[in-house]
Amino acid sequence: MKEKNKVLSFLFLLLVSFTFAQVKIGGVVKDETNEPIPFANIIFVGSNTGTVSDENGKFYLESDKTYTEIEVSFLGYETKKMAIKSRDFNLTIVLKEEAAQLNEVFIYSGKVKKKDNPAIAILKKIWEKKRENGIYLFDQYQYEKYEKLEFDMNNVDSTLMKSKLFKGMEFVFESVDTSNITGKAYLPMFINESVYKSYGKNKGGKKLREDLIANKNSGFNSNQNVIAFIKDLYVDYNIYNNFIKIFDKSFVSPISKLAGVSTYNYVLTDSAFIDNKWCYNIIYYPRRKSELTFKGDFWVNDSTFAVKEINMQATRSANINWVKDIYIEQEFDVVNDSVFLLKRDYMMSDFSLNKKEKSKGVYGRRTTMYKDYVFNEEKEDKFYNEEINIYDEKIYNKTDEFWSEGRHEKLNENELGIYKMLDTLATVPKFKRLYNLVSILGSGYIEFNKFDYGSIYSTFGKNDVEGIRLRVGGRTFLGGNEPWRIQGYTAYGFDDHKFKYGLSGKWMVNPKSRFVIGLGNRRDVEQIGVSLTTTNDVLGRSFASSSFFASGDNSKLTNINLSNVFFSMEPKNNLNFRLGASYRTLESASPTTFNLDYWIDQENNIKESNIVQSEIDFSIKYTPNRKTIGYGVERNEVTDTYSTLFLNYSRGIKGVLNSDFDYHKLQFYYRQPILIGGFGRMFTTFEVGKTFGEVPLGLLNVVPGNQSYFTIENTYALLDYYEFVTDTYASLHIEHSFNGRFLSRIPLLRKLNLREIVGVKGVWGEVSDKNKALNASNINYVAPTKGYYEYSVGIGNIFKVFRIDFSWRGNYLDTPNANKFAIKGAFGFHF
Structure with a gap:
């Protein structure tokens, strides 16, 4: 009977998440000896949507479009295409070793060689051009920025739903959603939204001014310690820098000129048009375990050598506490042949007491979007030295109509519902007691x-x-x-x-x-x-x-x-x-x-x-x-x-x-x-x-x-x-x-x-x-x-x-x- 209930609950979660993606698959990639293949490339056939398996060969992939076939590849193995169902989370994909040895230029003892590697040649072009891309081409610039911070309970299952902890609060599970990164069910608990107007100057001494236009909280809105913790999770970073600072630690950037080649293996795997620009696809993965590194892939333009898209997933063996997974996506917009600008930045962290697959924890997510870039609109230095009054109550009391128009991307139904759900939850005595206990221990x-x-x-x-x-x-x-x-x-x-x-x-x-x-x-x-x-x-x-x-x-x-x-x-x-x-x-x-x-x-x-x-x-x-x-x-x-x-x-x-x-x-x-x-x-x-x-x-x-x-x-x-x-x-x-x-x-x-x-x-x-x-x-x-x-x-x-x-x-x-x-x-x- 218990097993039946688990199945019904699992089906319920799938039904809840059905409207958010047409195809959701997951599984593991192995070789013929049943050993997992880490960092294998999985992609929907006929698309640029793909992912890379983790250190244990496991992967999750979804799309809001309908696909019926995937392609799985890794150096030294035969590329495999296979049909898929719209929902299948238990795929076991076995890759066969290639009959002929690969050219030694590309692989040797499991590590990609540097000499004559076309991926390394492309990297060198990226390093040469990096200062010519984006906002650094202009004397002055401005743009609008939208930031959404989210905090979610993850690995929500039937056992958790029936836990005595949530007795009297079962209505919260009506807001369960599914992560498009991990495929795990999660329950939204907090959203903070902000809109900024940003201004910058490159020449004559760099200056930056960022005006907070609007801010909105849901959940824990009176607890400054919780908000401070979530804000601390995510600082700004630049993939073109040698190191990316996350959680006060320096991860080696996949685009790093100083340490990239000595830290990562790079493989040129594909090329395709993205936004009418011909781009190369490069997969990268770490050479050694337990270092602060990522795995993933990026697309780079063939003429400007600006990165168009990149995804980065921190390796689980990295020496970082309480964090099971870190996932980053960045998309850049094409303005003309020489200008690529940051369009969307997404980062998700999975916090947990341990790194076991089924351990429960919380997601911390940040989505940042940019639009309305304006360049070389002259502003004097005194403009950048002025500061707006961030204590103006109007900033924190914008209407629903403003947020409907001001968001750069719409909230899904569960995100919209969290405002109402948490207002209701705040009236439940049991939740108040749990919340107060956590607040007491923290403050x-x-x-x-x-x-x-x-x-x-x-x-x-x-x-x-x-x-x-x-x-x-x-x-x-x-x-x-x-x-x-x-x-x-x-x-x-x-x-x-x-x-x-x-x-x-x-x-x-x-x-x-x-x-x-x-x-x-x-x-x-x-x-x-x-x-x-x-x-x-x-x-x-x-x-x-x-x-x-x-x-x-x-x-x-x-x-x-x-x-x-x-x-x-x-x-x-x-x-x-x-x-x-x-x-x-x-x-x-x-x-x-x-x-x-x-x-x-x-x-x-x-x-x-x-x-x-x-x-x-x-x-x-x-x-x-x-x-x-x-x-x-x-x-x-x-x-x-x-x-x-x-x-x-x-x-x-x-x-x-x-x-x-x-x-x-x-x-x-x-x-x-x-x-x-x-x-x-x-x-x-x-x-x-x-x-x-x-x-x-x-x-x-x-x-x-x-x-x-x-x-x-x-x-x-x-x-x-x-x-x-x-x-x-x-x-x-x-x-x-x-x-x-x-x-x-x-x-x-x-x-x-x-x-x-x-x-x-x-x-x-x-x-x-x-x-x-x-x-x-x-x-x-x-x-x-x-x-x-x-x-x-x-x-x-x-x-x-x-x-x-x-x-x-x-x-x-x-x-x-x-x-x-x-x-x-x-x-x-x-x-």
Whole structure:
């Protein structure tokens, strides 16, 4: 009976998808010994519609036209034509080896030779002409762009439909569709549509302006974290570049001049007219497994050598987590004999916990379409520097009539129905509970009416002063795009029997320039000196409760009372100016073992243990290429792989509110991610700073140690707290992940998908004699005048979520109780 129900359900899915394609086939290509043939070419006879089998010989192919025959071919085997039905997903195609050996120019030991290969000759022509194609031929250009992002549950079957998880929500399965790439049934869960007007300039300094005209969400429309994740999936790429960046990894482009021929096999297989242009068809597939490569084919024009169509499917053996399949299609439009322009760009990713064929997961899909190209319409530089108001509500409230005309391609019935389906789903209590659970785990906050409780991850803590620490807090929440927000917390230590708290508020007065006013107050126990570059953020990250997982003495904690007010604005996207004033008091939280004392009159043995300080500060922060989601006073970042430049000036003013010290402090911070082609990604962080004036320990720059068992960015793994103290410093951190480039070539380790990480950290600093003379604390000032450094080797992607680092101290080995070697770990979710 169960089998009968499965069959009926499968038939139902086929019926649901019937209107979307006339022919749907799938199966496997094998040789006469029953071994699968990877990268075989399958094409509908009489068309240019085809695909390439995967590493296991499996394929799926469909068309909205009626075809009755396919042709299957691969080098070294006889080409086979066979009749097909309109629906057949269990084809087994057996290819026979050719009786005569192929010319050695084309194949040798399973790899296509480079010498005299006509496909390579065509590639060389593509490289010569690539800068002459497309929009780069014109001084100025403009076009309209339509973008559709979709998020779908895949591998929908009868078992899932009958699952208790969907009890009471069975109506959602009325929207089941079938992927034209994989042939799997999927259930649409999210659509985001956008229309842009884009302008560009090539000469006299490249400039680009992109105006958001309209935006529409369905599903998860109030959850900025989900939208940010989906936006982060897909960045713009150019197939003519040597490497294509996807999921923050560099895949070798099939058109790569630098690495294409050494990475792929190329085979010239066909030629035909496409849009009245004679084109060659070239199939490509990787030479080695476990590298960041694609398989597929492309059509290239015979005179301009511009790519007309290309499809790229990432190999499943590539070292990338949580992603089973990646598929890309690009189509280019013919304007005239020398101009080809991008017309349609489609990308689909299949996210799953594992790469098994039947494992369930979700599709993330992006479709981008371009039209109405206009060239050499003169626009002055000031036009490109202007920015439209993306916070205009009209952008997000376009009529159905606008979308009916504004879409470059129509939504199918299921896509149109998702708006209504999700509106209905949002009223189902069970769905609300499931959705809230996922949202809580992702954000750390529990949503109530106009208020979020959290962060739940900070509820419990422990340190040597407070003992067990209990913390509760929350924030206002009016949908995620509100112009103001208030947040706060209170905490209690069971050993010191004291309550602590923090409270802050922000109000965005002008959304266009993002002019924000903020203020706050915090009274808490803090581990100061965990960052060289300091800020006066009232609710910044706290390390005081970390000794659950810490080693050594963790009693050097400080009671801090910090109040601040600030004004910030963003006159240009990603360029932020901030002016603030703060008042703070510092005193030791454990005076029996640690103090911040400084001399008032050393001759008469008069010293002070508390610090009172008033300060004004001005900072500039520039984050080029940073992408954000939302338009409220707080936004979510789409990705963290952007550069950061931060310059801060602080002025301590003696006498204001009984402030103790006059000083000037300058700090500069620069962080740069670098993708190095197929050799992984490097992060470099550079910091310099200097304090002018005489200040005590609580106001100096402490080189940040790390006494936890975990790897913490921008700290030194082998330093204890307060091991080095400076008033002038320079530091450089370099970390590089090879993304498994070397470990993937070791047979016994290949399937583990481990990733190599190397790093080096160094800091130089000094502390003036005047500041040393001021010191009356029980901390002996030691500055890294010889330049301290440490280096590390790590293995990442252990079980896909864990990383372990082995660190060695490079010098200052004679320091008493010096840590010379450490093993630390970190958890994280990375593609």
